[in-house]
Amino acid sequence: MSLDIIDELVKNLKAPSTRIFKNREILHPEYVPEVLPHRENEIRRLAEILIVALRGERPSNALLYGLTGTGKTAVARYVVKRLVEKANSLNVKLEQAYVNTRKLDTTYRVVAQIASSIGLKIPPTGLAISEVYRRYINALENWGGVHIIVLDEVDYYVKREGDDLLYKLVRINEELKSSRVALVGITNDINFVESLDPRVRSSLGEVEIVFPPYNAEQLFDILKQRAEMAFYPGVVDDGVISFCAALAAREHGDARRALDLLRVAGEIAEREGSPKVTVDHVKRANVEIEEGRVQQSVMSLPLHQKIVLKAIIEVAKLKGSATTGEVYLKYAEIAKELGLEPLTQRRVSEIISQLDMLGLVNATVASRGRHGVTKVIRVRSDLVKTVDDLLKDVK
Numbered sequence: 001m002s003l004d005i006i007d008e009l010v011k012n013l014k015a016p017s018t019r020i021f022k023n024r025e026i027l028h029p030e031y032v033p034e035v036l037p038h039r040e041n042e043i044r045r046l047a048e049i050l051i052v053a054l055r056g057e058r059p060s061n062a063l064l065y066g067l068t069g070t071g072k073t074a075v076a077r078y079v080v081k082r083l084v085e086k087a088n089s090l091n092v093k094l095e096q097a098y099v100n101t102r103k104l105d106t107t108y109r110v111v112a113q114i115a116s117s118i119g120l121k122i123p124p125t126g127l128a129i130s131e132v133y134r135r136y137i138n139a140l141e142n143w144g145g146v147h148i149i150v151l152d153e154v155d156y157y158v159k160r161e162g163d164d165l166l167y168k169l170v171r172i173n174e175e176l177k178s179s180r181v182a183l184v185g186i187t188n189d190i191n192f193v194e195s196l197d198p199r200v201r202s203s204l205g206e207v208e209i210v211f212p213p214y215n216a217e218q219l220f221d222i223l224k225q226r227a228e229m230a231f232y233p234g235v236v237d238d239g240v241i242s243f244c245a246a247l248a249a250r251e252h253g254d255a256r257r258a259l260d261l262l263r264v265a266g267e268i269a270e271r272e273g274s275p276k277v278t279v280d281h282v283k284r285a286n287v288e289i290e291e292g293r294v295q296q297s298v299m300s301l302p303l304h305q306k307i308v309l310k311a312i313i314e315v316a317k318l319k320g321s322a323t324t325g326e327v328y329l330k331y332a333e334i335a336k337e338l339g340l341e342p343l344t345q346r347r348v349s350e351i352i353s354q355l356d357m358l359g360l361v362n363a364t365v366a367s368r369g370r371h372g373v374t375k376v377i378r379v380r381s382d383l384v385k386t387v388d389d390l391l392k393d394v395k
């Protein structure tokens, strides 16, 4: 039986019934196009800061921030790559390290990756971090060039590991004689910038570049450019691209979301054997993506958060909405059924706010009576079923 399924998939793989994608990779978030429409100002600002590296001088550090999908990573990678290419043709010693600090989960691995970009081989484990750092400094001194380090999603790293490494890196030039280091930090969390140690903030953010969200017209241009490379001619009409752009602009001007919509819509069209991608495919892609997002955030909640969410759903199913007090009673009941000690009401209130921030529920303050703030909590009606199914067997 399972063999038949595999046979069928292999058959489809060899001969797709429709020709939709010319090159699906182009819609992948990691792909950086040669031209980045509507980011000319940000490219210019970052390039103006970093360009002195071509004279062997230390550029200022820069901090790029803005909401997700506003092109921060794409701009940083583009500018740094172009500068390294220029440096090579001018025989200037310039190298770059790009580190996604969310994906590389330890300080050891972050420093090792930075060091490896100037050719230093660090064993995957086994050295003290201070030793890895010392070897990196020695290697820099022997090399004698300018090293640009891009630290992407740097807020994740700092929340996990603290800001010791950042502090060291912003001061590294004091230890160097023949080399220079410049940092480009990237974050989509504005609160992160506020929370940094003031010494780190003033050095890392010597220059701050804010990336505004894209509007629907800008997203259209971005999608159009990618669609022309990713799809066969005639597969995606401008109306479909406009529709994706409008949906993503309504969210918060996120180019990643817009590209995902187009890619998933194309995949649905391909699965169906449709010769074209239609607005209906985009609508279904939107539901699929949203469900995936909800699924991911629900599944990654800790147990008590899951129970609070389940309690909200149970109460809201009966009454349409729930108050903090009702949620607490229901939560305590479920927790006890599961043999767990319930958390305090105060903690549960905090959890409700977190669920609100994740977009899983909507909590509004109803009154500030004698017993403090009461909230009215609702679950988005389009999410009730998905969340309910996911929490069926919370244990």
Ligand SMILES: Nc1ncnc2c1ncn2[C@@H]1O[C@H](COP(=O)(O)OP(=O)(O)OP(=O)(O)O)[C@@H](O)[C@H]1O
Binding pocket: 027, 028, 029, 030, 031, 032, 033, 035, 036, 037, 038, 039, 066, 067, 068, 069, 070, 071, 072, 073, 074, 075, 187, 188, 222, 255, 256, 259
């Ligand atoms: N101006 C643009 N032109 C073409 N593609 C773009 C542009 N801006 C963003 N993109 C594309 O959108 C996707 C997301 O962009 P990017 O990763 O740079 O966003 P980000 O601001 O770094 O987001 P995050 O904070 O989530 O990492 C990528 O595929 C990128 O190539």
